[in-house]
Amino acid sequence: SGPKSLREMPHPLATSSSEEMGPALTPSPDLLLPRSIADKDLSLPNGTPVDTSSPASSSSLLNRLQLDDDLDGETRDLFVTVDDPKKHVCTMETYITYRVTTKTTRAEFDLPEYSVRRRYQDFDWLRNKLEESQPTHLIPPLPEKFVVKGVVDRFSEEFVETRRKALDKFLKRITDHPVLSFNEHFNVFLTAKDLNAYKRQGMALLSKMGESVKYVTGGYKLRSRPLEFAAIGEYLDTFSLKLGTIDRIAQRIIKEQLEYLVELREYGPVYSTWGGLEVELSEPLEGVSACIGNCCTALEELSEDMTEDFLPVLREYILYSESMKNVLKKRDQVQAEYEAKLEAVALKKEDRPKVPTDVEKCQDRVECFNADLKADMERWQNNKRQDFRQLLMGMADKNIQYYEKCLTAWESIIPLLQDKPETK
């Protein structure tokens, strides 16, 4: 009902920029999604132009055009992959770069294909830029930035692969987002040969403005949080709590499995030693020893898989929840600011029929934020359900495979154990 009422409401900017509004409301023939437009009048308190999505009404249109499931292959027009990690050794430092490949038919891109190399820093930069420029949206999380040197080997195959998967996931989530995927910084990230030059340019611009970009004004107290956002906040609190518990349980299981493995590794060879003492029982005992060895290998694989595939995704969602809660806080702030300004105007008791522009802008911001956030929450919930469905099914699968490997090993030695020496 929110977006609906907004549509009916005369937009303060409607008369001045109807031309710009037009394209936004009619989707271009080859794309399902409307293009984002830089609305110059929607600016930050300090006056910096902001590349935000168009007013709330556009977002609401978005919601109605948005399909329930992710876009299927036919309608998707942007594909991004992260792969091919490479180590770079320089005098000052050693670091890893990843290849980021883009395939697209979108007009925003000059070429249909791109291939660039990026390091973690660049992803971090991108994320920060997205947070700044799209403050009303939920930005996907990055894998953790800092790893304690000495505890984790930053250059081990497992670590690099885990990170690569997380970075790939990060970009894919942005790609799937109807607003974020059109972000200018995202575009540059995917296409620029020299990203550092662009970064420096951006920094120069900012230093000219004299202030870093911050959407949140801060300092206002919220009267009442709309129920749905309060509910989201509560949900996220419990959700991240439960995920934390699951993370601890999973880690404990892995620990217990590794301790079990240590004992198994001593257990198997004892059968072999015994086999050396015997004559007729030699082969059966050797068989049992080898069998236990196979189970050890299978268990090792299970633990590795869980460490590399399961735990990182859990942590990702915990980080996601944290950043989402921050967005909720920002939303609260925007609403609080609006309410405060509205109240200030009401107290002035002037008989001006028109609401001052800056209060109107605040109202817009609130409604914009709410709509974007709602849309993103729905999308997030859906993705979360699919991600966890996949994650947990994957966990079950890995365990099934482990038991199947062990089953095969034990079944195969039954004939060996039953074999009578005379029949050989």
Place this chain on the structure above:
Amino acid sequence: MEDCLAKKMEITVSEAEKRTGRNAMNMQETYTAYLIETRAVESQSEGQCAPVDSLWRRYSEFELLRNYLSVTYPHIVVPPLPEKRADFVWHKLSADNMDPDFVERRRIGLENFLLRVASHPVLCQDKIFYLFLTQEGGWKEMVNETGFQLKADSRLKALNATFRVKNPDKRFTELKHYSDELQSVISHLLRVRARVADRLYGVYKVHGNYGRVFSEWSAIEKEMGDGLQSAGHHMDVYAASIDDILEEEEHYADQLKEYLFYAEALRAVCRKHELMQYDLEMAAQDLTSKKQQCEELATGTVRTFSLKGMTSKLFGQETPEQREAKIKVLEEQIQEGEEQLKSKNLEGRDFVKSAWADIERFKEQKNHDLKEALISYAVMQISMCKKGIQVWTNAKECFSKM
């Protein structure tokens, strides 16, 4: 095979009961008594079953029986008793002798012991064993009346023989070495297996925590809730399944333990041989030295240095009459000695023959039993794997409905 008792009589140790009584020092004690039930296996011509006889015995009486059998049949590898105290336990198992699980496993072990004795071609014919099964009162006195304790070789004597014997039968030396190694390897295996069981228990039980957290999580979810909740239930099932799995594995451990203790019985037979052989060697040595002495006295030549020889040289030789007397005594002793040596030799050869026959029988039994044990262990593992696959497949299906 000869008609052994096991074929004629059904033997079970069917119950265990806690008792209190007074011990030899008139102090109150608690012990467990086991009910032995026997029934003659008759042809069921009239469809009638023979009546069941029963009596109660405690562990110490079993021990007395086994000691009696070991001493009376030193050439037989006597079946061992189940362990006196719980050993090789892992944390969940109790080391307490009064613990019901331990008592239960002991009951099975005691039954197994009786069946082993009853199916042994030699042991099953023993009267004391028969009375153990059939006569409750006065059995202890009867055993002691056999005077078997007197026949028992002292430990010290046996140890001495082990070190000093010169020509034992090589097969027994090898067998003794084998039994040492067997004991060592099975001990090791049982120790590690207990640790493995402990760790596996931990892995399964932690999964139970998933059950609880999935349930809590499902409360805040809409579409995902049902799938999570039911998957959590399967995690609980998984966690609970380990108890039965490990209980079954204890039977496997018990089968291994029997052969661990059998190793000691094997060693006992080898020790007996060494003792007999040493005895024989000593007797032969003694005979040789006596013969030599005789010769020296007769011919007057002193071949070996002896104090007597020296003193007689220094203080004068003995009279011819004295010498004659000595020679006569020695000749008698030599004759006795020769007869004894002959019988000892015969005894020794008989022992080697019958012992080795029983050892061969034992080897076959061991190979058969251990193979069966390994097969049943593999079957247990297969069952565990299948259960695991089942549970995780169920969980996966629940997740798929999320």
